Amino acid sequence: MRSWNNRAWLGVLPVVLVVAFSAVIPLMTVVNYSVQDIFDLSNRLFVGFDWYRETLRDPRFLAALGRQLLFSALVLGIEIPLGILVARSLPRRGAAAGAWLVVIAVPLLIPWNVVGTIWQMFARPDIGLLGAGLSALGFDFNFTADPVDAWVVLLLMDVWHWTSLVALLAYAGLAAIPEAYYQAAELDAARRWQVFRHVELPGLKPVLLIAGLLRLMDSLMIYTEPFVLTGGGPGNSTTFLSQHLTTMAVGQFDLGPAAAFSVLYFLVILLLCWLFYTSVMREDDPQDGPRER
Amino acid sequence: MAEVRLLSVSHRYPGTDADTLRQLDLTIEAGEAHALLGGSGAGKTTLVNLLSGLLVPSAGNLTFDDRDVTRLAPRDRDVAQVFQFPVLYQSMTVADILAFPLRNRGWRRAAARERAADIAERLDLAALLGTRAAALTLFQKQLVAIGRALVRPDIALVLLDEPLTAVEPATKWQLRRVIKAIQRELGATMVYVTHDQTEALTFADRISVMHDGAILQTGTPEALYDKPDHEHVAHFIGSPGMNLLGAEVADGTFRLGGRVLGPAGDLGAGPCTVGFRPEWAVLERAGGDHGVATVTGTRILGVELHRPVGIVTADLDGQLLRTRQVIDVAVGDRVLLRPDADRLLGFRNGRRLTAGAERAGA
Numbered sequence: 001m002r003s004w005n006n007r008a009w010l011g012v013l014p015v016v017l018v019v020a021f022s023a024v025i026p027l028m029t030v031v032n033y034s035v036q037d038i039f040d041l042s043n044r045l046f047v048g049f050d051w052y053r054e055t056l057r058d059p060r061f062l063a064a065l066g067r068q069l070l071f072s073a074l075v076l077g078i079e080i081p082l083g084i085l086v087a088r089s090l091p092r093r094g095a096a097a098g099a100w101l102v103v104i105a106v107p108l109l110i111p112w113n114v115v116g117t118i119w120q121m122f123a124r125p126d127i128g129l130l131g132a133g134l135s136a137l138g139f140d141f142n143f144t145a146d147p148v149d150a151w152v153v154l155l156l157m158d159v160w161h162w163t164s165l166v167a168l169l170a171y172a173g174l175a176a177i178p179e180a181y182y183q184a185a186e187l188d189a190a191r192r193w194q195v196f197r198h199v200e201l202p203g204l205k206p207v208l209l210i211a212g213l214l215r216l217m218d219s220l221m222i223y224t225e226p227f228v229l230t231g232g233g234p235g236n237s238t239t240f241l242s243q244h245l246t247t248m249a250v251g252q253f254d255l256g257p258a259a260a261f262s263v264l265y266f267l268v269i270l271l272l273c274w275l276f277y278t279s280v281m282r283e284d285d286p287q288d289g290p291r292e293r
Numbered sequence: 294m295a296e297v298r299l300l301s302v303s304h305r306y307p308g309t310d311a312d313t314l315r316q317l318d319l320t321i322e323a324g325e326a327h328a329l330l331g332g333s334g335a336g337k338t339t340l341v342n343l344l345s346g347l348l349v350p351s352a353g354n355l356t357f358d359d360r361d362v363t364r365l366a367p368r369d370r371d372v373a374q375v376f377q378f379p380v381l382y383q384s385m386t387v388a389d390i391l392a393f394p395l396r397n398r399g400w401r402r403a404a405a406r407e408r409a410a411d412i413a414e415r416l417d418l419a420a421l422l423g424t425r426a427a428a429l430t431l432f433q434k435q436l437v438a439i440g441r442a443l444v445r446p447d448i449a450l451v452l453l454d455e456p457l458t459a460v461e462p463a464t465k466w467q468l469r470r471v472i473k474a475i476q477r478e479l480g481a482t483m484v485y486v487t488h489d490q491t492e493a494l495t496f497a498d499r500i501s502v503m504h505d506g507a508i509l510q511t512g513t514p515e516a517l518y519d520k521p522d523h524e525h526v527a528h529f530i531g532s533p534g535m536n537l538l539g540a541e542v543a544d545g546t547f548r549l550g551g552r553v554l555g556p557a558g559d560l561g562a563g564p565c566t567v568g569f570r571p572e573w574a575v576l577e578r579a580g581g582d583h584g585v586a587t588v589t590g591t592r593i594l595g596v597e598l599h600r601p602v603g604i605v606t607a608d609l610d611g612q613l614l615r616t617r618q619v620i621d622v623a624v625g626d627r628v629l630l631r632p633d634a635d636r637l638l639g640f641r642n643g644r645r646l647t648a649g650a651e652r653a654g655a
Contacts, residue, residue: 183347184380188441189368189397198382 027266033259051260061261063236064244065268071240072219072272075158079215080208082159083166087174088200090167101171104164112161116228119157123229143230147237150230154238157225162218166211173207174200209280216276220269241265294482295357295371295449297321297344302353304339313339315506316353321499323358324480326473328493330529331503337486340503341452344484346370357449371449373442378459379434381426387413387437388422391444398445412440415475432464439472443479453485457492469496490530494518502526518570519636524643527568533604536574537640538612540567547637550585550610555634566640571617574632576605584627585609591620 034052037045055061086104091097107115125131125142130153134141143149181199190198223242226232232239239247245265249258297320304314314336321327329337342348343355346367355363362370373394381390391409396402413419416436426434435456442451453472457465473496476483487493493500494514501511502525510522521527527535540549541564547554554567576586586609594603594617601620606613607628614630622628639646 178378178380180376180378180380183345183367184374184376186347186367187345187372187374188394190393191397194397198384202383 075219086167087170112224116225169207169211173204177203296323300354328497328500330493335503336506374452375456568638576628
């Protein structure tokens with residue numbers, strides 16, 4: 001007979017408590033709000049999934065979701081390839097390598113609202129270097145009035161802010177590929193793109209997965225920079241999910257719909273990250289790059 | 294398969310003030326299995342990189358079949374290499390990896406596939422042709438790497454840089470046998486780099502012993518064992534290495550502590566180092582006070598004819614001495630040294646004395 005010592009459960013109690021207070025209880029509070037109509041502290045009404053139904057039919061939610069997906073797709077589509085390109089062009093060793101890494105890392109050290117402010121000024125059509133410069137060159141550029149211009153500035157800003165992260169991760173990934181792989185490819189008379197496709201890309205896969213996940217999650221949650229840069233406008237053209245949510249929850253105090261919105265928002269992020277992860281991992285099952293020996 | 298020739302090749306890495314390789318001259322016959330044997334820092338890897346073209350020598354020339362390849366890019370040399378750990382394209386299947394060097398050199402898909410399948414057959418990899426490299430065991434991966442190195446029929450030279458390092462000991466001998474068999478079968482010119490003398494001695498037709506950027510001796514395993522040209526080679530080859538004792542030549546005999554060990558031919562008189570393999574001598578218990586050495590240790594390695602055999606270590610006037618013999622002596626015994634007198638080798642200034650050279654030098 002095996003004897004069981006149930007006192008061992010006490011060992012996991014601290015973790016359970018921390019997770020409960022930090023994650024489960026707040027989340028459940030939100031879930032609780034999302035199924036009630038709240039008038040004040042004592043006046044509340046159970047409404048079931050009404051708020052969810054309403055949110056999913058709300059054209060403003062659907063529009064914000066659509067913009068959000070487009071934004072994240074564009075951000076990933078630009079930043080991942082660009083980050084790899086930057087990482088590949090950096091020197092591998094020597095004093096120059098260190099200097100470049102510091103320069104590359106600078107945007108990551110700037111607070112988000114400062115990034116937004118920098119670009120807000122940079123892109124201003126009246127005094128901003130970019131905005132005024134483009135106007136002077138004859139372009140009809142005004143990001144406060146034209147949705148396309150606003151999107152361009154927003155994307156430029158995000159690429160400027162976050163490509164560094166992808167580049168640094170990719171740089172570390174490239175540095176971890178043993179020199180022998182390049183030597184073997186050279187002896188096999190592999191062409192440049194073959195070296196990239198068969199040596200560098202498989203070696204980069206683990207870090208690119210992390211970079212992709214981080215950028216996907218972060219871009220889905222983006223709030224501060226567009227809030228500072230465009231305030232969600234012109235119109236609602238740069239209003240993404242988080243900003244729409246804030247307007248509802250803080251601005252209009254619609255706690256029930258905001259809670260339902262939050263749960264849906266959370267599920268969307270979870271689903272997209274899971275889709276991203278599985279689609280990358282599925283390609284070859286015994287996952288390992290050249291670093292494995 | 295090409296004859297590989299090094300003509301006074303030297304190499305110095307930029308920023309250093311000493312040559313890593315010094316004036317190497319070496320000819321490797323077409324179809325020869327050649328081993329580069331030496332400790333770390335001997336210059337083996339530098340030499341391999343010169344052969345593959347990753348480095349260009351600072352002086353000297355390198356030819357494959359009289360074609361000067363000294364400055365040719367690696368991809369234009371028709372050289373293949375197997376590395377210390379399996380270097381494969383992880384996302385490709387075994388079939389694609391084996392066909393890769395052929396396809397890059399203009400082979401048609403069908404012909405490349407056929408050749409790849411043929412090589413896989415010889416290496417017992419046929420069943421794995423459709424498997425991705427990432428799913429293979431370490432042993433299989435290294436086997437595929439060897440297959441890729443051998444797949445081109447027009448390959449001039451195959452370099453194996455300590456190819457068994459990453460393979461577990463249990464499968465080492467198996468892989469070594471596969472490499473040796475396929476080398477014989479295909480007649481490939483191979484250079485096998487190792488610091489393990491057993492690997493070198495069992496694999497190679499000829500071995501070059503490297504030390505401190507120079508090739509001390511090139512020869513068959515037997516030559517290196519029986520007639521090492523250099524004290525370092527004598528000591529490095531064999532387990533344990535050759536006994537090297539301070540002695541002298543007088544009246545045409547080797548003398549050790551005043552006692553005659555054996556004939557020295559016509560070597561010139563004077564101090565020298567006398568060398569003999571542990572199995573070329575026997576330590577015998579001495580009666581009375583005739584003993585010249587004291588037994589300091591015995592190590593049994595096996596049993597032959599119901600008697601323990603192994604290594605006997607003894608101290609002879611402060612010099613360490615080992616013999617491989619029947620262990621019929623015990624620690625503390627006073628013993629006589631009875632060498633196989635005809636096999637004694639003399640060394641001076643680290644080099645083996647030969648009767649002719651000695652006469653010419655005198």
